[in-house]
Amino acid sequence: MPPPTSFGAVFLSYAREDADAARRIAEALRGFGMDVWFDQHELRGGDAWDAKIRSQIRDCALFIPIISANTQARGEGYFRREWKLAAERTSDMAQGIPFVVPVVVDETPERAAAVPDEFMRVQWTRLPHGVPTPEFVAQVRRLLQAPRTPALVAATGPARQAVSLSSTGNRAIRLAALALGAIGAGGVLLWMIPSERKFSQQEKSSPGAVAAKDNQKVNRQEPQGPNEASRLIAQAREVVYDIEGARSEFALAESLLKRAIDLAPDSAEAWGLSALLNMEYVTRTFDRSESRYGRARADAEKALHIDAKNPDALIALAKFQKAKGNVPLAKQLLERARVAHPKSGRVYVELGRLIETTRERFKFNKESLDLVEDNRELLYHSSNMARGLRLWREAVDLSDKLLKQGPSWRAYVGRSITEYYLTADPQKVSHWLDMVPEMKRDEPRAAVMRFRVAMLRRDAAQAERALSVVSSDYIEDATYTGPRALLLAEAREISDRPESAVNQWRLAEEACRARLKALPDDRPARVILPLAVAGQKRFAEARELADSFRSGAMAAHAYVLIGDHSQAIARLRASLPGIQITAATLRAEPRWDALRKHPDYPALLQALTDADASARARGVDP
Known part of the structure; x- marks a missing residue:
């Protein structure tokens, strides 16, 4: 964007x-x-x-x-x-x-x-x-x-300016224009998305690959009756199956499918892809509302009523059943999808998600890489799992394999996350974030990482600017899920603006309570609430809320604000072997400044250092 x-x-x-x-x-x-x-x-x-x-x-x-x-x-x-x-x-x-x-x-x-x-x-x-x-x-x-100004308003005239596609190399703008044109009124021309989005080997190695790709000429074709629905579905599929897809692109794909269903209400392909799109909204944390789940299930059932073998509908319904706790049924549906589409990378990704332990899931994903036609999604998820297991070398290697197939902003951010936890070096983390295309820098994942780099530098103003590109007041992403106000409160704490920080802590509390009212079991909101309360110096209430969490960085941070540093260190120690905290981040993050003189700090640092040394032994030198 x-x-x-x-x-x-x-x-x-x-x-x-x-x-x-x-x-x-x-x-x-x-x-x-x-x-x-x-x-x-x-x-x-x-x-x-x-x-x-x-x-x-x-x-x-x-x-x-x-x-x-x-x-x-x-x-x-x-x-x-x-x-x-x-x-x-x-x-x-x-x-x-x-x-x-x-x-x-x-x-x-x-x-x-x-x-x-x-x-x-x-x-x-x-x-x-x-x-x-x-x-x-x-x-x-x-x-x-x-x-x-009134003197100049009339001079602008009422004439409408045409949307120019040739003047921009921005993929997001181009995709938006293509989708908008496709779903316009009957007299609007259909702007076709080029069917081939993959890079050639020469393009993959070219520094200007993205710009050259996005400057390709756009073809225009008149709608051709029944074929129009098929073209709309094909365009939407490009987005739904793209691991790089952003929320704005998904919204446009959703509009494409609404138009396709209007034209072809008996199309299992349209209903099935719509069901999968709705579940991808949930998986990618764009929208986790119950209405989104409901639409996914309804659309999948419509598709399967028309065609019991529709793979998109089977995958979507499996994702729905897994989310609702029915893992055996989810597995049955995915096995049916694998029979219908044995080379589908998406099927293997979802089968992997049914495996209980991260290590076994990681093993399954790696073994599946050579079984599918397009393994980009498997590479992406495998890299994330390797990072969660502190398998740093494998995380880097898998990201590199993904990048060899073409630029990936998600892989760039993933590499920045690896550097963050392993080194907490602002320059090394920024190296990868600077490779994220401009149009993707307002994605919450990229923005939150830029915020964290600014916090490492103790630059509160830059931290706030990093978050200014995020349109939502409540961020939902794998890097951070919670109120934007909570992050702003942290920035204002280090800028010595206590009154302004308290106001942001209050807004964070309000957002969490509103969230819990709608979703009583929402874990991120429950974990953040004691921290938001502690930030307002309601320490007794914060302690009562935090006592139910025996581990985790958020609970530890709440105890830092309460002033109970022993409890904070205990919860950080209990977080191992996860990557919520590493020796590098313990040394560098401002929220842990108050712990560094505590007598138990050296032992905690040593435990984290040992874990990081084990990671370095696997091949990554910070």
């Missing part, structure tokens, strides 16, 4: 029933580098949240209200307060300055819409199901770039 525009932000206002439509619009605009304020987690309520929303509406450049039968049916709702605030702001604006851009996502007629009068004075846009068109994206961008 390109860096956000410098022309101001877009505020999306919607009823909770229209969250999916709003999300599609938000992801499309972000795919073209626009800054979008979109409360996708709906953690609504509280004075701080209300003040934040008022501030965003006051400061945004464009306000997009999502209008639908759902908003018509609700006489009250927080979105109506947002609409009122936006309408009030227009009274302070000169005539002709663009601000409100109403979007209707269904058949709701304008003349009957229950909206402020100010919304009726501007042109409305219709985007059925919230599926954006290239023209809409270009229009929003043009409005953001338009002069904000």
Whole structure:
């Protein structure tokens, strides 16, 4: 994704029933580098949240209200307060300055819409199901770039600018444009994703491989009746089976499949891939909601009703059953998928996930590498497992094998994580992070690692800047799952801003409690809660919460803030042999500064040093 525009932000206002439509619009605009304020987690309520929303509406450049039968049916709702605030702001604006851009996502007629009068004075846009068109994206961008003074507004003219694909080498922008074009109205041309995405041997070794690949000419073809659904499915499959796929790309793939299903409602291929896409949302931590699980199961069952051998549906339903604890049924489904598609790397990845111990799972994955047509996903997961087992040499070797097949931002971040835990050397970690393409640097995994590098350098301002590219207030990723506010609190602690830090600890607590209200068994929120409470100096309450965790870095950090350093060290010691803490990170991370004078610190450091020495003996020299 390109860096956000410098022309101001877009505020999306919607009823909770229209969250999916709003999300599609938000992801499309972000795919073209626009800054979008979109409360996708709906953690609504509280004075701080209300003040934040008022501030965003006051400061945004464009306000997009999502209008639908759902908003018509609700006489009250927080979105109506947002609409009122936006309408009030227009009274302070000169005539002709663009601000409100109403979007209707269904058949709701304008003349009957229950909206402020100010919304009726501007042109409305219709985007059925919230599926954006290239023209809409270009229009929003043009409005953001338009002069904000009345004398110049008229001069910009109402003409719409075409979306230019040839002017950019950005893969994310290009993919967004392709998908948007594919799902537009009937008169919009279908912009085809090139079917061959793999690098040739020459391209793999070329420093400019990514740029050259992304500058390939885009083909345009007219939709051809029944064949259109097949083309849409093929385009979506490119994303679902791409280990590099980002959330914005998945949102566009989801729109492709919705269009394909509309065209071919009896297509097992479309329903099966839709089911797998929904479960990949969960696996990749893009969306772990129960509604996402429900859609995955329903779509898989529809596909299997049409074709009992559909491999995507079998894999998706197996992933669902595993998530719900039915491992035997998951294995049966995956064995059926293996019979239907014996060379599928995805089948072997999911079979490996059914194995209970990491070491046995790692062994299975490595043995499966030569059995499949495309082993990139197996290489990626095997590298991650090797790192978790402190098999540093193998983690590096597997990442290198993956990179020999073509650039991989995930492999670059994986190498940075290995360097972080093994050396905690900001320069060595940054070496790999700097190889991540610009369009992927707002991915939570890359952003969190940049935050950690800045914290190693005691650079609080840079740490906050690293997190500024993450759009969500609640991060869900393998590197960190929890409120962004918690990380901001840590940064403000080292910048000697105690009052500001306490405010972020409070926001982190609110986010965790809201999360636990919706998901009572959510472990990351439970683990983080005592730390957030301790940060507000409610030490007795924090201790009571932390006592239930006998190991782990989060619990140890809570005890550091409480002032019980013995308990903190005990929990770090109990975390071995995992990689939550290493000798290098114990020496370097600011959160452990207070432990270094404790009498038990040398013994802890020695235990960690011994573990790291064992890792070095396997072949990685820090």
